[in-house]
Structures are given as structure tokens and as C-alpha cells.
Amino acid sequence: MGRIVTLGEIMLRLSPQGYNRFVQAKQFNAFYGGSEANVAVSLAVFGKDVSYTTKLPDNAIAQCAINELRKYGVNTKDIVRGGDRIGLYFCENGESQRPAKLVYDRKDSAIAKAKREDFNWDKIFDGADWFHFSGITPALSDECAKITLDAVKAAKAKGLTVSIDLNYRENLWDAAAFSKAIRELLQYCDVALGSIEEAELAIGEGDGDDCNTVLKKLVEKFQLKYATIILRNRFTAEDVDWTAVLYDGSKFYNAKKYDIHVVDNIGGGDAFAASLIYAITSNFSNQEIIEFATAGSCLKYSMNGDVNLSTVDEIIKLMNGDGSGKVSR
Amino acid sequence: MGRIVTLGEIMLRLSPQGYNRFVQAKQFNAFYGGSEANVAVSLAVFGKDVSYTTKLPDNAIAQCAINELRKYGVNTKDIVRGGDRIGLYFCENGESQRPAKLVYDRKDSAIAKAKREDFNWDKIFDGADWFHFSGITPALSDECAKITLDAVKAAKAKGLTVSIDLNYRENLWDAAAFSKAIRELLQYCDVALGSIEEAELAIGEGDGDDCNTVLKKLVEKFQLKYATIILRNRFTAEDVDWTAVLYDGSKFYNAKKYDIHVVDNIGGGDAFAASLIYAITSNFSNQEIIEFATAGSCLKYSMNGDVNLSTVDEIIKLMNGDGSGKVSR
Amino acid sequence: MGRIVTLGEIMLRLSPQGYNRFVQAKQFNAFYGGSEANVAVSLAVFGKDVSYTTKLPDNAIAQCAINELRKYGVNTKDIVRGGDRIGLYFCENGESQRPAKLVYDRKDSAIAKAKREDFNWDKIFDGADWFHFSGITPALSDECAKITLDAVKAAKAKGLTVSIDLNYRENLWDAAAFSKAIRELLQYCDVALGSIEEAELAIGEGDGDDCNTVLKKLVEKFQLKYATIILRNRFTAEDVDWTAVLYDGSKFYNAKKYDIHVVDNIGGGDAFAASLIYAITSNFSNQEIIEFATAGSCLKYSMNGDVNLSTVDEIIKLMNGDGSGKVSR
């Protein structure tokens, strides 16, 4: 199989240690993440050939982000260097009734100010089979919306499978803008994932439909091969349950539900996307696909940072029923 | 509204990191706290004009305590400098069936050895509307009992509202001494808070009365404007439930109950007192007062250290029903 | 009462901090532990006269292990110095559905390559009343199996009480080898503890018997004074329940069951063994013995590292019903 290409923004994340609040922090833990970068790292840890493209300034902090990607085996040859800054966000962990808190400082980052001509899609997609991106990328700037559209069109033209994580971020654009942009991009997609609310926005109609109805509409409207919806109930900052449904145009596949004690709330959806892509590209059965994607993302919640560091073996062990947390000697 | 004045002892708290026991500790995290200091910090974070008075030695460690108060906006102009030492306590976090463990070393601290003439109440209360203290302050020494009495009398004479957190500490005095001293101080108070057991000791009669009966007796005996009782069930070192009742002399107001996963067991009652004072001085309705006080103290349990660092917005969000811990972007 | 002697392998344990995975670790916390060393430390903390014997190289890292034992009061005079290396293991904490993960690097450690003549049992057992070891020690090497047999024979000859923690480790030997070796050693034992599965392997027959049946067979086959079986259900990496049964040849004694939130999964069984030995040698009643052993090991789970640092008072407090985690001032 060929390379999986991902496109997005990777940011420096700064988090106070443990349960400290921002005003108590004398140190910040540094992580590097972003929706598609997290997908790329997880796929690389699974052993897939995966590349990540973005634009990053030519300074030592951006180099740290690249090094973090390389560390896990992501191919970074298509990262464009230039621009002024790497985007940042500050993330305070939540606990019990206190929610996690994010302060974004990503405006005018190198990728947000990138130009269409920065990316040579022919070259980037050379040898690739799959292209993945999220709804955050087109939201970064008008130019980024065009870059994303360039990418999906080029991917489609070259015969790649295209997947989208709908990922609606209210602080980047409003529902109408999201809805409009995503609808256009979905024309070129084969696989989509998101929450019920995001899927409804993408479809642009319906309000309060149930999961299966939404999945059906989504697949039919955009002639997708697969659509999946993640179902999450959050009880406190550290307690969620988590499952998902896959629809392949003819049948619905429901995954096991996990009651999760959360270590880090960031990156669950990205872990799901990576596991989903892995399972599809590894020719798992449809039921296995949704179980692997759900189990893989469940494990992410037990790890610090944005990325899922689970191996394929670890996920299969959980998916096959061993969620007992027995010490692995 | 005028300034809120608080009086008490602030100590250096030394805690091993994470779940480490004392005998495993190579480092201690340093916090600075004490019942009334915690109230003052929380009120300052809420945006209130609040001052804290105590006596602290003229050395660099005591300066750290003052700096910590100033950091959050507490007015420290009325802190008297002198004496030999700042009180200390060592605090080992508990977990599961293992309780938190405290070793006090507060004897002969500067405030415990302070003299009545150290405090000029006329000057301290100038421009003030409210005075708050706890049952710990009069327990520090005979002279501290007199200082506290001086303070409540002066406050009353100047027309301030006076609030007391009953706070009975068995390792400082016995029940009879507590009961006698507190009864005298309550003559000058308008607002009181504590547990059922503390309230019964303060009333000096009754044994095993229910919450409402105790509240009624307390308000009637001391002609209080408000009395509140905190109801807490502790299941393990990290699991408590928490609610409270307010009585205004005519009606009982019950707050929502929270199931809390505890990060740090110190300072819940102080957070309650601060939230209560905030809500009363901000003209909340009686139901809102008890909900705000309960939600505010609930959030404290999710934070390291002695003090509640919640903002008013965060508490109102929880009080209005969003305890789901959804990431706040 | 005389000294308690223990024999085994103590290793350097290297653990990433908090919930970090191995690939995220820039630091490792260093602990020193091993089944019998953990028993020795716990007994020393209880105030017992206890010695630990093993073989350790004459280098600074092995010295750290000895220092850790001495720190808690274990007598280390019988530790033989020599050989090339101290055994290591890497331990990644688990959380939620993600299990703890161990990577062993203990091959060719000084004790694994020790010779029978390294140990002078006459001298080691001089002044001793009790000898404790686990099923790990004979598994380290063929020579270690002989050393262990030498020890139990010498202990028996000198009239010591001998206790064994069955402790079957699949990565050291297979079930048949374990079964054969343990059966021979059990001839010389008075007290045995383990899981149902381990006890069945030790008996060498039965498959799926219930706890009491297994205990009965074990005591009868090897004419033990006491046998205990630990009953544990593991729900996730951080949630277990934990209880135990004692059989004295005539009656079964069941302990209270604890629902435990786990800080560190290593050393629960060792804490049980130490508490059991303490209770027996302190002339507790049979019911008190099993309650103390169970409560003592329950508390271990709330502590970082391999060893139980609970005092006798703390365990008795829990055993007498105060598992509420109330702050101990």
C-alpha cells in the first residue's frame, strides 16, 4: 500500500503539570499536536507509511514540532518552512466538576498565512494512496480553505481515498461558514467521521435526527464509502463513555462501549480517525473496523499529550475483550 | 461596597509530590494557607476588595506568604511584622483507603505570640463593610482569643457584618473550651457556617439533632442573619459528596449535591465561606447564595493547594448545571 | 521473638513519571524492589527485626538498593557482594483500559549467577525465628533453586517457621517446572499464600476447584499450619477489589473486601505476605490475622513504588472500619 498523506496545523501545546491551574504554573509541559498531526503520529506508530504536510517557520521551536513527528516515524519531507510563528495553545487539565480549559494563540501562524503556491500537490501525492484532513484546516484562513480544496481535488484526481474528520471549531468560524465549506469538500471525500451535531451541520439539514438517520443521510448525500459517528457522554472532566457507529451504505455496525477514566481530554477523535484509517487500509471487516477505531481511541484517553501512542497489538488486545488492565509482563 | 477584612494564621504547607508519603519525599511542594487566608484569596480572585491581617516574622519565608496573598490581589497592608517564626504544617495527600495525613508545627508562631496592642482595629476596619474569621484564630493562644474578641467588638461597633466559620480543631483545644469561646464570639456575629457537630458545640446543647433543627437553634440563640451547615459524606480519601443548607431565620434553602473526586482535601470549607460571602455581598437570592457557596466549594476540591482559584464565571457555570466537565475552549 | 530472614532478588525498577508511556519518558523514577525485599521493608516499617539476603555486585547502583533497605531498617549484613550486575525492570504505569507494562532485564544478575557456597545458612539463621521466600527465587536459575532448597532445609533443621509466597512468574519458567520445584519446597513450609491458580499448580492437581477446596488440599498435602488465598478482581488498570481467605486446618476465615483505587499495581501480594507474617508473629487471632493481612495490602495499592510503607497503627485503623479516608490531623 502507498503512503497516507495528512495536512493541517501542528501547534505547541503548553500545559501546567498535573492538576495545576494556569495561575499556579511555574512550568509548562510542552506537547506538539494538531488534529491531523495526531492522526499521522498514530498511523506511524501503527507502522504505516505516513507523511504530514503543513507550513512552519524556520526557527528552533518549529523544529521541535518536526522532531516530535520524526521521532514517531512520520515523514516530514513535505513540510514547508517559512512564515513567522508556530501556533500555540495553552491547556489546563480538568478534574471532577472542573473542566479542562484551553487558551488559543494560533492566529497568524505560518500555516494560517500560507499561500496556495506553497504546496505542490502533485509531488506531495506522489506514491500516496490516501489523503486525510479535518474541518479545522479550511477554517484557518480563506487561503487555507483554498489550499484544502486544492488538496482534495488533486487527491481525487490522482485516485486517492480521501477521509475527513468533520471537527467543527466554534472559535474559528460559525456554523454557517463551516457548513458551506465542508459541503464543498465532502464532494471529494470517501470516508467521513464526526459527532451527530457535526454531521448534521455538514448535511445542512435535519435537527435532532438519531445517529443512524444522520449517518444514512451523510453517506447518501455525499456518496461516501464509509461514515462513522462517535457517541460520547461526558459525566465529569475525567469520566466519559465512548462508542461509535459505522455505516457502509447498507448496514450499521455498532462498537462496544467503554467507560473511560480520562488522563487527557485532547486527541480522542484524532485517535479514532487514525485507528479507522488503519483498520480500513488493513482490510479489517466492517465490524472489526469500528471496534478497532473505538478501542484505539479509548486507549488514547489514558495517555498524556495529544497523540495516541498505542500499538496495534495493544488495541487488538483491548478490542478482543481484555480491558481488565492486568499488568502486562 | 467596602472592604472585607479577614484575620487568622497563614502557614507554610509542605506536601510531598503526588501520592508520595512523607518517608518517600525528597521534595516538598510549598503552599501558603490558613482558613481565613484561603477565604481572602478566593474573594480576591472573585474581584472583591479584601484585606488579610495577621502577624508574621520579618524574614524571607514569611515574605513568601505575603507575596502569595498579594499575587492573587489580597491587600496585605495590615499584616504586622514581628515574632520569630511562621507556622508550618506538613500534609501528605491520601488516596483510596489511605487518608491524608497532617503533621502540625505551628506552636509559637508569630500570630500565636502576638499581643492585643499589635492590632489597631480602628485603622484596620476603616473603609470596611465585612469582617470574617474562623474558630481557629481564638484557639491559637489566650491572647489570640482576646484579639479575636477585640476584633468582633470593634467590627460590630463600626457596623460591619461579621461572619464566622466555626472550624473546631481538636488538636488546638477541647470541646468545652471551644464551646465557651465561640459562644461569646457568636454574640457579635451575623453569619455562621460549619458542620452539624460544630454548630451543636457552639449552641452548647442538643445531641444528634437534625440539620434543620440545629440551624434553627443557632440562628435563634445568636440572632444571626444567616446560618449554613455543610453536609459532607466521605467515602474514601478521594471520594466525597458535598451539599449545604442555608437558614435565614424563616426558611431553609437546600443546595444541589455534588459527587466529588478529590484532588486536595484542604480548604473546602474555606472555599465555601468565601463563596457564601461573595454571594451575600453581591445580593444573590437566598437560593442562589447557597447554590453558589456549594458549587464554589465543590470546585475547590479539584485544585492543588489550600485555596480556591475559581472565578465567578466558572462557579456560575457549574451552579447553572454544567458539571459535565466539557473542555472549555 | 527472633529475626525474620528473607531471601530473594532485589532489582532496580525504572518507571516513567505519572501516566507517561516509555516512549515519552525523559526521566525514570528509580525504585528498588523485589518480592521478598518488599516483604522485608514492610516488616521493618512494622518494627520487626528482619534481615534480607541476596547477592549484589560491588558497585554504586547496587549500593543504592542496599541503602534503600537500610533506610527502612532492614538488616543487610547478610547480603553477599559480587557478580556483575543488579537486575532491572522497567515499569510503565497503566490507567483505565491501558494496562501497566513491564520490561524485564534481570538475566545474569548477581543473584541469578550466585553459587550455593555464597550463603552460609547457619550464620544467616543464627538468632532467627522465621524464614520467608517466594516462588520467584528458585526460578532465577538452577543454582538458585538449589540455594532455596538449602535455605528451607536449614531453616527447618533449625526450627524456624517457613513461609512461601507461591508467586508463579510465567516469564521465568513454565507451569510444570514451577509445580515440580514448589512441591519440593513446600515440604519444608509452614505457611503458604498465593492465588487459587498458583495454589492449584502447587498442589499439582485439580482444575477449577473453589477457594476453600484448594486451601484445604494445600494444607493437607503439605501439612501447613496456615494457608491463605488472595481473591482479586481486576476491572481496569486502576480498579480492583481485594479480599482473602485463611485456613488453619480446621476453619476458614474470610476478610472484609476492599474496592481499591490503584496508585501502583506492584507489590500488593508482598504487602499481604508481610502483614500476614506480622500478624502471626504478633499473636493476633486467626480472624485478625486475615483482616490485618488484607487491610495492610489494600493500603499498599495507594502508594508509589514496590513497598508498603504503612505503619501498624494505620492498618489497624483501616481494619477496624475507618476506610473513610478522613484527614488524619
Add this chain to the structure above:
Amino acid sequence: MGRIVTLGEIMLRLSPQGYNRFVQAKQFNAFYGGSEANVAVSLAVFGKDVSYTTKLPDNAIAQCAINELRKYGVNTKDIVRGGDRIGLYFCENGESQRPAKLVYDRKDSAIAKAKREDFNWDKIFDGADWFHFSGITPALSDECAKITLDAVKAAKAKGLTVSIDLNYRENLWDAAAFSKAIRELLQYCDVALGSIEEAELAIGEGDGDDCNTVLKKLVEKFQLKYATIILRNRFTAEDVDWTAVLYDGSKFYNAKKYDIHVVDNIGGGDAFAASLIYAITSNFSNQEIIEFATAGSCLKYSMNGDVNLSTVDEIIKLMNGDGSGKVSR
């Protein structure tokens, strides 16, 4: 004496721990500093009444900067809240032949995008005697240049003493722009400090004059009360020598020279400015002024972070000859 007012930009500084390079950092130490903020903190630690004004966004990270100022006693009432972001810089400590390395990310910070109408100088200077700023403030944006000019004019009109730290930053503007802007501002100044090179740029003529000639020209051209030049030789990242000369229009005063082992290279000049202002406003003799300023800034180099945390006593002790580093019991 009245309040000292300062104006500038305070940034979040993120530094890897110890000698780590950026690419090795998993944590960043967080400091909050900026030339004038550093001056304000140092003056507050000296016990002076000092306020700091700037513009900062209304988020939790900017609140940390304010808290840090308050912690040391700086009055923050004149800080305007608004805008998008707090400026950042990353700082890697140097050592031996490896220089410290700074990566700035301060563009479009709240102060850089502030408007003249954000600042009410009449109110800010009410009760003030002194105004201090540096050459960095007018460099932040064209509007900031105007804000600075507004400030010095208002200060002059109200009869305040005005001091400037020339502080030329090549990455913010070029020498010609600096020279032009500073010359205009110097019309309203009474006290100036800087390096020989900065002073020559400010004067706008001369090239390679010696220190005293430059000082004389500077004082005469702008009719200053005092001008001082810092003379620093840097040998490696951790070895500098440091002295200064003061000229009062009639006489030159030379300070003792210190051979310094550097802990942190940031903030030496700011510590000098603060000590200079302290000494002048405390009516020290001219020789004492330059000795105090030099000794105070010498001590800064031994501290982590941007700010000088020396007390007046500590500086006087050094200035009076005790640089032996004898333990202060």
C-alpha cells in the same frame, strides 16, 4: 515621595530547564518579564511605590503576568485589558562558548496593537513623581511610538522626573529609526542610561568616542540631569565583567568593577535602571548612586528569570565591599 510609573511590554518567557537546548525541552520554565516590568518589580522589592502600565488580553495567561507583578508588590491598576494575545519569547540559556538563544513571538501583542486612547495619562500620573520607560516601547508599533510620546509629554507637563533606558533592539527596528525616535523622546527626559553604542545612536553623531565623551555629549545635547553608561565585557556565555560611569553634567563617577559568573543573562540592564532610580530617589550621593546601580545589577546576574529580587540591604552589603559570598546566617 510619590509613585514611580513605568510603561512597556511584559511577555511570557519560556525557557528550557537548566542547560537544555530547545530541542531537548519537554518542559519550559515560565517567567514573565519585559524591560520596564523588570524595573517595576525590582523597585517594588526595594519597597518603592511603583505602578506598571501596559495592555494585556483578558485571558488566564495574561492574568498570570499581572499576578507575577502583584506578587512582588507592583501596582497593576493601570493595566488596560483587551487585545488578542500576550507577547512571548523563548529563551535557551547559554553556557561556556554556547550563547543564550532567543526566539521572539511578540508580534501583534495587545500592547503592540494598543491605541493612544487606551491610556489616560492624567489619571495614570496622578500622585506620581517619576516616569520610566525604555527604547523598546516606542519600537513595538507606530502607535506605541505615539503612546510613548504622549506619556513623556504628559509626564513632563506634570513635573515628573523622566528616565529612559535606551535599549536598542535590532530585531524591532533599524538604527536610523531608533535614532530618530529616541532623539525626540530624549527632549523630555532627565535621566538616561545605556551602552556606549546606544548613546552614540541617540546622540546621532560620533563614532568610537570614549565613554566620558559620549556621556558629556548626551547630557549636553538633551540637558539631562544624569546620564550613565554601562561598560560590559563578555568573555563567554557565563563570564562577564560589569561596571558603569555616571555623569551629572559636571563630574564623572566610576563604579567598582565586578567579575560575574552569570546564572541568567536577561535583565541586567533593567536591574541597573531600577537600582539607579532607587538610589536617586533615595537621595544617595552621586558616587553612591553609581555604586548602588552597579552592585544591584551585578546581583541580578546570579538569579534565574528576568527580574532582580535583591533587597536594598543585600545590595548595600555588596556595595560596601562584601562580595565574598560568605553564607548569610
Add this chain to the structure above:
Amino acid sequence: MGRIVTLGEIMLRLSPQGYNRFVQAKQFNAFYGGSEANVAVSLAVFGKDVSYTTKLPDNAIAQCAINELRKYGVNTKDIVRGGDRIGLYFCENGESQRPAKLVYDRKDSAIAKAKREDFNWDKIFDGADWFHFSGITPALSDECAKITLDAVKAAKAKGLTVSIDLNYRENLWDAAAFSKAIRELLQYCDVALGSIEEAELAIGEGDGDDCNTVLKKLVEKFQLKYATIILRNRFTAEDVDWTAVLYDGSKFYNAKKYDIHVVDNIGGGDAFAASLIYAITSNFSNQEIIEFATAGSCLKYSMNGDVNLSTVDEIIKLMNGDGSGKVSR
């Protein structure tokens, strides 16, 4: 050879990390030390049989101090438990021109309030050959002065060699009180060490005599076997030079001088005392004694904490000329 007995106060030392000042500290590193405890630990690390006696409260923090002593092999059987508190001191590291700073909080510690009857010298000295103490112990309280006198008399009576580190602490008593008390104690001593100034105070006459004259007077006045004077020049907080002279009543022995880069300024004299005792009790020649004592204490300066953790081999290597710091593989 028999046991070496030491008597004194061990305190908890709390130090900010690295070069942080007290006001910057969010954590304190915890060390346990005191002049004689430091001597005891160093002798234990050298392999000597050494015990330490003091009085410590029966709480978990005092237990940490005992554990630290046991860790290095010090016999703690003669430590009396009781009293209220363990003494504390806070220690801020110095650097360059900034001196280390100590804040003591040792008043009313268990040993300062100990009674003569707490110590059974007959039992403590049973099996002992040597008794060591410092001039700090009699300064702790009047009763401690008596306890020290009891000890030296009992030691003398039992034929032990008695050594004193003069150790004058200005914050505990004045020169006259020190002089008087020490003179009495010196009657019972065989070996004394200190600075020129301390020796002159002990002699009670002379002012500005040179080192050899002082040594001669000291030995003659108190009929000592050995007296040594440490000669230290301090240049900055991190640069000292260090040598010593030994006088045996007939001849002076000068040690090599070391230029030291200081990691931690505490405990140099104690390391000297321990090395001196080791060398004397190991029958080194007089020249070797003073070289070993000087080299041993030189190495202490390169270590964190109060105690010298050098082995005999390491000191001999340095003493024999290899101070090149070549990596020891």
C-alpha cells in the same frame, strides 16, 4: 576498633531548587543534616561503625531524618524519641556575588528541650572508642550544655578519645558565652578542629596570632593530642580555596591547597571532621591524616546537601594527586 559516638541536633533543611531564591520557590528540596549528623553519615559511608544520638519527636518528619541516617548505615539505636518538633532551617544557595542565605527555625526543637536524664551515657558509650561533638550542641540550651558536659565526662571516664569541632554560631550565643563553655569542654577533649578565630575564642586570649601560634597555644592549654585549623579563603559564593594545618604537639603538618568550585556551601567543616577521625582511627601518618581530611572535605563542596558522600577510595585518589576530574569509567 569500637564504635564512634556522635551527639548533636539533626534538622530538616529546606532548599529552593538550583539557583532559585526563596521568593521564587514552589518546591523545596529536603535534606536532613546537622554538624555531628553529617560527621556520622560520612564515617558510615567510610565503613566505620558509628552511632548518632539526639532527641527527635515521634512523628513522620522526624522519622525521615532517622531514615536518612540509617540509609547510609549510621546506627540510630540511641536516638531518644519525644518532644514536639524537629528543628528546621531554610537554605538558599548562593552564586557569584550573591551569598547563600539561611533562615533558622530551630528553637524549641526536641533536642533543645531535652533533659539530662534522657541520655544514659553508660549505655550509649558501651562498646565505643571515640566520642565526637561540636560547639553547636552546648549552644542549643542550658540543659544541652549540661548534657554535653555529662557526655564528655562520661566519655573521658570510659577512656574514649574525644573530639570537638569548635563551630561557633553567632546566632545561638555570643562570643563570651561560647568561650566560657568551650573552655570547660576542652578539658575533656583530645582532638580539636576549627578556624583561627574559633580557636582564639576557645583559648580566650590572643588576637590576630598566626595559625601555627594559635595551634600551639590550643594544644598546650588543653593538652590535646591533635589540633587542626582549617584555612579557607572565600572569593565568591562559589569559589573558595581550602587547606588545613595539623599540630601534634611537636610538629606542624600542612596539607595541599585546593581551589574549589562550590556546589553546596554547607558541611565542609563536618566533612573535614569525619575525614580527620577516619584517618586518625585508621592509623594514617600525621601527614596523611591532614591530607586525607583536607581532600575529603574538598570533595564535599562538589555535592548537594549537608553530607559528604565520598568513599575512602575517592578521597585517596584525590589526595594522591588526581584532581583532574578525569571521568571514572
Add this chain to the structure above:
Amino acid sequence: MGRIVTLGEIMLRLSPQGYNRFVQAKQFNAFYGGSEANVAVSLAVFGKDVSYTTKLPDNAIAQCAINELRKYGVNTKDIVRGGDRIGLYFCENGESQRPAKLVYDRKDSAIAKAKREDFNWDKIFDGADWFHFSGITPALSDECAKITLDAVKAAKAKGLTVSIDLNYRENLWDAAAFSKAIRELLQYCDVALGSIEEAELAIGEGDGDDCNTVLKKLVEKFQLKYATIILRNRFTAEDVDWTAVLYDGSKFYNAKKYDIHVVDNIGGGDAFAASLIYAITSNFSNQEIIEFATAGSCLKYSMNGDVNLSTVDEIIKLMNGDGSGKVSR
């Protein structure tokens, strides 16, 4: 230019933090390094295409070593997975007169037990121009000596340039064995570097020749293109001076000498080798080659860990004379 291939052993290095000694360590910093791995990382940071080959077990700790190499851009495709363990060493930093201390635990590592057939040199050298190894690799085992010989022969046959860092390790073999093995390997080398002592052992004759004589003999005996000798004087654990001489068969080139304050003593020679290879393969002049190699390795000493993280720009800046450590903004 083609790829640079390196071969050797990469180990996990465990170092106590800061100046802590082993017996004080509760944490170890984890680094991954080895002579040739350090060369590979430095070359990758310089931007060269470089691969590293070795054998590592298929476990999570070995994966960390691979990730560390990938992080900096080293190609790890030729690392063979298998065997039992990754080698370890413990490294305690030195300071002042106290030397750094190493405890090795590298016996029976995967590479030490590797077989000749594990490596397919044809494939490994495909597309390569240069092969580098050190005298440590053949010392790991008899089979490793053969593997190294296979490699140099294959490299030579394929026309690669071959470089050797002589690197004699006394704890792996004796001088005679080293001398014999290295002489055989040098037949196939083009570039050699080392100390005078190592070069003399390699030549197998001469004793006490001066640097130039040794260089001349070395080049002539083995018909090398370049030989360099590093000249280091060590004064204390933290103070060295450092320079080098290059001989090209006709002329000697002397580099500038640096007085270095050492942060970490490991990896200086490896940094030299990497800088040397970089300079040669970048067609620097001979004088530039030796200056670049010396300046590059000088900078290494200012960094934590085994590897040089300097960029080409940083080295050229130092080499061109700016060693003043001026802050790089």
C-alpha cells in the same frame, strides 16, 4: 553526495539530575547514546543524509533509542531487531575535584551478541559514500570484531571513504588486543582520529612521541588521507582546554584552543568526529576542517547528554571568532 553509514552500539544512559550522586538519585535522566550514534545524530542535525546500524531488541526501551535517533533525522532502516537487551550505563556528573563516574551494564546486549549474518553490507552501503565506526565496536565481542571487519572490507570494496575514531576503552579489552584489532581495521581506513596515546597503540610502536610525529607515523603506516589528534588538558571535572591537529600527509594544521566550562563530559570526541566528517564532505579547506571539528566539539561540552546538537551556523559563528557568548536574539 551519498549517505554516511555508521555502525556501533547505542545504549540507554541513566544519569542522576544535576550534581546528585548515585546514592542520592530518586530519578534518572534518560539519554540514548554511543560513540557512532552520537556521530550520526550530529551529522543529521547538520543536515547530512546519515544512517545508523546496530542490533536492538524488539522491546519498548530499545524503541526509545530508535525514536531518539529518528527525532534528529537519522535513518534507522538498517537497525536489526532481536536479542535480549539494550546495553545500559549509569553516569554521575562530576564537578570541581570530583570526577564523573560511570557504571557500565552493557554485557550481552543485542549488538554484543549479534551474528555476522545479521548485517547485509551490500544493502546497507547501497547509495552510501562514507562509513564511520569507532574502536569500541570491534571490542564488544569477537563476533563484533568480525562484523566490523566485514563492514570495512565491504565499504572499501564499494569505494566508500572509511573513518575510524580510535576510541580505546580499557574496560572492554587490553592494549594489546586493541592494538592488534585496530591495526587490521586501519588497513581499510582513510581517516583516523584519536588521542596521542590511542594513536601510538594503533601504530604499535613509539612511546612518548610528540603529536606531529605520531600523526606522521599514523598516516604513513596506514596510508591515510587524513589523521587528526585531539589535544585535551583536563584541570577539573568541569574545566578542560581543547584543540586538535590535522595532518594530510604533507602539512600540519593546528586549530584554535578553547578553554571550556564543561556541562557534560560525554561525547566530545564523537562531536569532533561528526564535525570532521561534515567539514571534509562539505569541501572545507584543511584549515577550516580542523577549525570546524574543534569548534563543533567545543560546543558539545556545553550541552547535556551524549550528542552535539549544534547547527552548522552556530559552529561557524564560533569558529569565526565569536566565542563571547553574546545572547543570540
